[in-house]
Amino acid sequence: MSTWLRNNQVPALAGLAAVLLCSAIALVFxxxxxxxxxxxxQKIFYFHVPIALTAYACFGWGAWKALLxxxxxxxxxxxxxxxxxxxxxxxxxxxxxxxSIWAKISWGVWWTWSEKQLVLFLVLFLxxxxxFMLRFSVEAGPQRENLCAVYALFGVVLIPVSFLAIxxxxxxxxxxxxxxxxxxxxxxxxxTFCVALAAMIALAGALYRVELLSKRxxxxxxxxxxxxx
Amino acid sequence: MSASEKYVAAAYLVVFAFVxxxxxxxxxxxxxxxxxxxxxxxxxxxxAGG
Numbered sequence: 001m002s003t004w005l006r007n008n009q010v011p012a013l014a015g016l017a018a019v020l021l022c023s024a025i026a027l028v029f030x031x032x033x034x035x036x037x038x039x040x041x042q043k044i045f046y047f048h049v050p051i052a053l054t055a056y057a058c059f060g061w062g063a064w065k066a067l068l069x070x071x072x073x074x075x076x077x078x079x080x081x082x083x084x085x086x087x088x089x090x091x092x093x094x095x096x097x098x099x100s101i102w103a104k105i106s107w108g109v110w111w112t113w114s115e116k117q118l119v120l121f122l123v124l125f126l127x128x129x130x131x132f133m134l135r136f137s138v139e140a141g142p143q144r145e146n147l148c149a150v151y152a153l154f155g156v157v158l159i160p161v162s163f164l165a166i167x168x169x170x171x172x173x174x175x176x177x178x179x180x181x182x183x184x185x186x187x188x189x190x191x192t193f194c195v196a197l198a199a200m201i202a203l204a205g206a207l208y209r210v211e212l213l214s215k216r217x218x219x220x221x222x223x224x225x226x227x228x229x
Numbered sequence: 230m231s232a233s234e235k236y237v238a239a240a241y242l243v244v245f246a247f248v249x250x251x252x253x254x255x256x257x258x259x260x261x262x263x264x265x266x267x268x269x270x271x272x273x274x275x276x277a278g279g
Contacts, residue, residue: 025241040233044240051244094247101240105233207251214258221265228272 010213014206020199024192032192041105046192048102050200052095052121056159058088058204059128063156066149076216078145081152083211085131087204092125120162127155 005012028046035042062084068077099118100110113119131151138144183190230238 040231040237043237047241047244090247090251094244097243098240101236101243105236203248210255214255214262217262218258221262221269224269225265228269228276 010206010209013202013209017199017202017206020195020202024196024199027192027195032189033186035189038106041102044098044102044105046196047200048095048098049193050197051091051098053197054200054204055088055091055095056162057201058084058091058208059124059152059156059159061208062088063152066152069145069149070153078148079215079219080212081149082135083208083215085128085152086211087208089125089128089132090207091200091204092121092128095121096125117162120158124155124158124162127158131155 024046028043032043032046034040062081065074065077065081065084068074069081099121103112103118104110111118131148134151135144135148138147183193185193
């Protein structure tokens with residue numbers, strides 16, 4: 001890795017996210033063919049699904065960092081876990097909003113309680129939203145780190161359940177695109193999806209690093225203030 | 230503009246608005262951090278001077 005890239009990881013990641021996002025939007029509207037069944041509304045798929053997968057990735061990353069807190073007592077892993085879960089909740093909220101808009105066009109309703117996939121994702125989202133109530137109700141220190149890490153690890157169990165729920169569902173209103181026979185879409189659609197997924201992961205990575213930087217800076221300033229007081 | 234077009238535009242606008250909101254929040258936070266650095270620099274300068 002070049003010295004410039006090593007010293008400017010966050011701007012490089014943000015630049016990559018911007019390029020990939022612009023490319024994804026261009027591919028969605030000018031390259032990917034319109035779906036024969038759903039028409040234009042299927043274009044939401046290219047952002048909705050990558051956002052949902054990114055939310056899962058953020059929760060998974062948060063759980064991994066939580067495991068490092070409990071297992072190796074890695075310095076800073078607690079903050080990294082918290083920031084990853086924060087990103088996951090933001091991307092989770094975006095998944096619910098874009099999904100609701102898509103549901104309104106396709107099914108005529110904003111939400112349906114009979115779909116296991118939707119309800120399980122909502123449960124996962126609410127579970128991780130409650131993480132912040134736990135975190136801010138306990139004073140900072142090893143006890144809070146342990147409690148938050150255990151909670152984050154419990155939540156990660158819901159991810160495979162939520163991910164597989166669509167396959168366990170018996171109603172199949174929610175479309176199944178990725179099956180055991182591979183992605184059920186054309187090459188152009190799949191290529192567009194892959195770029196959109198890379199864009200969302202890069203965006204989440206950039207936001208994660210920016211938030212982490214600002215929180216570390218905040219902590220160091222607080223320490224400096226205490227030293228100078 | 231058809232209903233489908235409106236909904237697709239809304240979905241993409243939500244994502245775009247989120248990115249913009251995040252930039253605004255980070256800008257506010259940076260402004261606060263810059264002010265705090267200024268205050269600490271002033272404090273350190275006074276300590277060094279007196």
